[in-house]
């Protein structure tokens with residue numbers, strides 16, 4: 001086969017793979033088609049990988065085979081061993097590895113060119129895309145590792161701030177950009193190597209220092225942004241090695257990440273600049289000092305599973321508000337069972353989904369879909385809030401920050417301005433949690449002290465099983 005025919009076949013296969021990626025992404029948007037969408041994108045990726053492996057540029061398959069085997073073994077082990085609750089950390093780490101892979105591609109290409117005749121083979125365009133790959137890949141890698149450490153609670157979720165931080169970060173950005181520019185324009189090989197080292201190091205430090213001042217509460221935005229950056233790094237790496245399908249795949253990840261970042265910013269009612277530079281969550285815990293009457297003086301009022309059943313049995317409008325605690329206790333299946341029993345008892349049941357509930361975008365949707373909760377029962381925050389005063393009971397299952405009224409009423413609270421689900425407006429609120437643990441942002445929640453709130457203590461799954469058992473004994477006779 002001559003070179004031209006080969007190029008046409010390879011690029012034709014890449015176009016087919018790209019179409020499958022796009023169709024797959026579209027199908028991921030609906031619960032009914034999501035599995036097939038995932039499969040379709042996977043087939044697209046398989047085509048892209050196989051065709052690339054058959055490409056003429058490959059001169060030795062040994063390292064590739066080793067990488068494929070190692071990657072498959074690690075991937076399979078992770079898929080089997082990582083718990084659902086650790087998925088957010090896993091996603092953060094995968095974003096980081098995406099960034100690191102792109103960085104390595106950029107660096108490998110630089111040293112390959114350097115090993116040759118250096119500058120004549122190193123036009124400004126190649127140097128620029130190598131610089132971009134390293135810059136974005138480096139920031140993504142260390143930023144994601146930092147996000148991973150925060151999510152895994154290896155590091156505190158609170159923002160780390162010091163005086164002059166913006167100046168230090170500004171200087172770092174300036175040094176990295178200048179070193180990158182020097183690398184692109186210099187004609188001196190020694191200077192080029194020095195500049196290359198400086199901006200690679202600068203990019204790696206920048207990723208760490210940029211995520212450092214961002215508080216745990218803003219992690220959803222950070223994760224989606226890093227996801228987007230990992231796509232852009234892959235796209236730049238695609239330009240470095242002139243691989244069209246890598247450019248397309250990188251663009252798709254990059255743009256979908258940008259859309260997700262915008263959605264997450266909206267969910268937090270914050271601009272991206274505010275998230276990146278304000279040190280959200282740095283203020284002391286909520287004092288409610290700013291708003292007269294906002295502080296609720298009360299006590300936590302426990303309720304038993306039997307009494308919860310009595311309240312629920314009489315309810316006609318019930319809203320279930322799931323949060324991270326539902327994921328921890330894996331209570332989604334018993335939640336669905338309870339919802340069915342309530343419906344059989346004549347109640348209308350809705351699930352109120354906060355966009356940042358849990359620890360990753362769409363966390364609650366994934367869990368409830370796994371438990372076969374009908375998609376039509378899921379109601380978004382903006383749609384459920386106007387209905388909240390008409391709800392007989394709101395069942396808060398392991399949610400805390402996303403139902404914290406301080407976000408709406410306490411100007412002194414670090415989460416002031418973040419939209420919440422107005423659980424406190426329901427006639428009765430039953431909160432399921434294990435004890436006095438705070439939410440992810442570390443803030444106390446005055447919802448638990450309100451006169452209409454009752455606390456059903458214990459692991460959410462066990463507590464719900466208790467309530468379900470009451471319904472079953474009612475049905476039995």
Ligand code: NAP
Nearest residue numbers: 220323324325358359360361400401434435437439440460
């Ligand atoms: P949350 O504020 O983290 O609160 C979870 C609550 O669940 C805790 O108060 C805890 O109290 C309870 N809990 C834990 N394990 C439990 C169990 N086994 N049974 C019953 N209760 C249990 O959760 P959220 O309201 O869903 O808010 C999410 C937070 O995470 C937000 O601050 C958000 O910004 C942040 N975040 C979100 C994402 C994302 O993409 N969605 C990513 C990173 C961070 P006890 O310890 O007393 O049981």
